[in-house]
Amino acid sequence: MKLHSFIALLAVAQAASAITLDVDDKDSVRDAVSRVAKKLVALYPQNETSFIPGEFGLIHTADGKNNQGYYWWEGGAVMGVRGRFLSLSRPTPLTEHRHGSITGR
């Protein structure tokens, strides 16, 4: 795992402007996470012919000419956090499971 590449990916996702975040303000958190989520979705090349599910292919920078590689694990990181994001942003939250709810204890 190369962490600087993930930071680079986030930097690409955030492009020109930083995202301000007030962790004590729910709306601010929601706004920040949805902006990052939109950028990540925009980077996911699902409309390209070379698309492979779960892979980001080549990441294009804001100037449109770069094609930075990404690391395969970054796709996993995005999938994991995307699932959590979707479950939190649904109108009706999905039930969170842990062993109490599974075994009925």
Added chain:
Amino acid sequence: MLHQVGDGNDFHPANQTLALGNDDQATWGIAALSAAERGFPDPPTDKPQWIDLAKTVFERQAARWDEGSCGGGLRWQIPSTNEGYDTKNSASNGLFFQLAARLARYTGNETYAGWGEKAYGWARDVNLVTDERRVYDSVRVSGNSCELASKLQWTYTAGAYIAGAANLYDYYVCFPLLSPPPLPANLEP
């Protein structure tokens, strides 16, 4: 996510085999675990289920736990020919700890909790997690010696340990309805 599981249903697809680190594989295993925890509908029954994917990744990694050097731990890289096979890093070991802790919390199975304790205890023993709870990058295996290779501190790896600790704490302390197991000494806050 299913497209990346590989023939062994373990997020070790053939096209990643040469480059795969334990941390890379764990990231995908944790993604599947998130889907299970959050109650996402499972794939069709002829496909692997979310929790099974996470368990399989855990089993593959537990089998690679290496007592032969540094008294345990996971090596960074899986293929022995890769640069980085000689290090044991906090990304691989922190994510393995987190996977064990979250599986313990999700399944209630004490075997996972035991592995979580073992993984955290090992990180403390080799000082990847320091007395001040700094999380360093890696130790290097060289013959019988085991020395700190990099003191770089990543937010990501500290986060991996924090998330694992929170889940294991929940397993031991916040869910003591029937017979609460005692909090192990090495996990005292």
